Amino acid sequence: MIDFLVSWIANTPGFAAPYALAALGLIVSERAGVLSLGAEGFMLVGAVIGVGMILSFGMPPLPAMVAAMVAAALVSTLFAALVVWLKINQVIAGLVMVFFCQGATSLIGSQYGWTNRPFTGLPKIELGPLANVPVLGPILAAQDVVIYATPAIFLGVVYVLFRTHTGLRLRAVGESPEAADAAGIDVSGVRFLSVMAGASLIGLAGAYISVGSAKIWVEDMTSGRGWIAVALVIFARWSPWRALAGAILFGAIEALVPKLAAAGVRLPQYLMLMTPYLATLGVMIWIAAARRGAAPDEPGALGVPHVREERR
C-alpha cells in the first residue's frame, strides 16, 4: 500500500508539469488581455520541434526543449500579429491557430520522419544519497530537470508579474489598455511580447510531453492538454499559485487512473477516463459558488482588442 502511494505521488509531478507550465504561459498572455486559445497548438509546436531537434540534429534534450520554446514563440507571432495588430477576434484567431498547428505539426513530423521514432529523452536525475531516503527520496529527489526547475520558473514569473515595473505594465495593459495607453505604455508592444513569452512557456509544456514524458512524437499527441490548461486558468482565477495547485490535482488524477487499473481495481473504464473532467467541473462549481458576490478577478480587458481611436 505504501509502495503504491509513494509511486503514485512520485509519478504525479511528471503529469502535472505540462499543465502547470502551459497554465502559467496562458496566465502571462491573459494578464496582458490576450485570450490565448491557441495553447493546444503551441504545445504541439513545442512537442514536434523538441523531438525534431533531437532526432534530426542530435541535440541533447535540454537544448532541444529550449529550441522548442523559441519555435512556439515564433509561431505565436503569427497569432499576436492577428490579434494585436489586425485586431481580429481573439477566440476565432485562437481556434484557427490550433487547427493550423495541428496540420503543420503533423505535416512536419511525417515529412521529416519524426513520427513514431523513439529516443532516450529527458533522463531522471537522482540527487545523490537523497534519492535513497525512503518515501521522500523517490518523490522529491528522483525527478527530471524540468520538474526541479518548475517551482523556480513559477517563482520567477510571479516575481516579474507582481513585483516589477514590467509586470505592472503588463497587468495594466490587461486591466485597462486605455489607461495604460494614456500613461504612455505601448499597449500593442506589451501584448505582442506577452503572447510570445506565454507561448514559449506553453511550448516548453509541449516539449516536456514529447521529450520528457512520452519520449516519442505522434500526431496530435498533446491530446487536449492545452484545452485543460485553458480551463485550469479560468478556475485558478488567473492566479499562478492556484493554477499550480490545479495542475497538481490533475497530475495526481492522471497518474492514479492507470495505477488503479493495473492493480486490478474493477472500476468502470469510462468513469476512470472522465475523472479529470469531472474534477474540472467540480472545482469550477466550487470556486464559482465560493466566490459569489466577490469582485471579478478576471483581467478587465481580457479578449478585448485595443483600438486607440475607439477610446471610451
Added chain:
Amino acid sequence: MSKVRICALVALAIGAATPTVAQEVFKVEGAPKVAIVLFGPKNDGGWSQAFEEARPSLEKVMGATIPVVDKVPEDAASITPPVERFIQRGHNVIIGTAFGYSDTFKKLSEKHPKVAFLNASGITNGPNLESFYGRTYQSQYLCGMVAGAVSKSGKLGFVAANPLPVVNWTINAYELGAKKMNPNATVTVVFTGAWNNPVKERAAAAALIDQGADVIGQHVDTPTPQIVAQERGVYGTGHHRDLSEFAPKATQCSSIWTWAKFLGPELEAIKAGNWKPQPYGAFPGIKEGGTDVACCGSAVSAEAKEKIMAARQAIIDGDPIFAGPLKDRDGKERLAAGAKIDDAGLWKMDWFVEGVVAQQ
C-alpha cells in the same frame, strides 16, 4: 487509426448472423488498374504503413505501379476528390483503408458501377464494393502463447485502447494463448481510451510493470508499450507491424497485417474476371492472409516456438480458438462444451475470459 476500427464492421456482424445471399461475379471494364487511398501517413509505423508495405507485391501481381495518396481524412469532402481523380485517370480498382470511408465508398461505388472498390475495416458492401478486416484474435492468441512462455511471474500486462469487440477478442485470445503455455497466467488490461496517446500508454505500461507484469502486450497504435518494456527490462508483444524494430530486446512476437497475402488473390480474381465481392465483407485470418505473427524473439525457447508454430498450423487447419467449454471471468458459461464461436459472436464480444483482469 483512431476512428478507423472504432465501431468497425457491425454490418459484418449482422451479415454473419444472416443467411448468406448469393455472391455475384463482378467484372471491371477493361484492364484493371489499381490505386490506394491511405488513411494515415504512409510511414505511420502501423496501420497505414502496413498497406504501403504490401504495395510492391501487389504491383508484381498487377504488373504495373500502384499510385498511393496518403493522409486522407475520414470525410466525404476529403475522400471524393482523390478517388474521382484516380477514376478519371483510368483506375478502376480503388482500395481504401478506413472505417470512416464506408459511406463515401458506398456512394462512390454506386456512382461508378464499373469500378471495383475494396475498403479495409469498412462496414459497407455492394455488388462492386467489399469491406475487409483481419481475424486478429488468431495472431494475438499466438502472441499470448509467446507471452506465457517467456513470463516468469505468469502475470501479463496488456495496454489496449477501448473495450470494443475487436479489442476484446484480442485480449481474450491473448489470455487463452498464455494459458496454453502457463495454466496460471493472467492478463491485466489497462484501457487508455485512445488509439494514439503515448503519454497514457507509457503510464499504463509502467504501472503494469510496477504491479509485477513481466510481459506487456498491446492493442494500441504506437510502439510506446514495447519501448517501456525494453527500458524496464521486461518482454513485450506488438501489434500492427513487427515492433521489434523499436524494441529489439523486448518484443518477442507481433501481430502483423499481411494484406499482400489477402489482396493479392483478390486482385488476381479481378484480373481474371471472376472476383466475387463478399456480400457481408471479407474476414480473412492467418490462412487467407490479413493477419499473422512475426515470431519469435530470442527469449522464446525452441521447444516453445515449436508449440507456437504447431498452434499456428492448427489455426490454419480450422482451430476456432474460442471453443467451449468457455466461461467468462464472472463464471458465466459463454460457450457450452463442444460449441464454437461464430462470427456474429465475435463481432459482439463484450465479455472477458477467466484470467483477464480489466476495468468494466
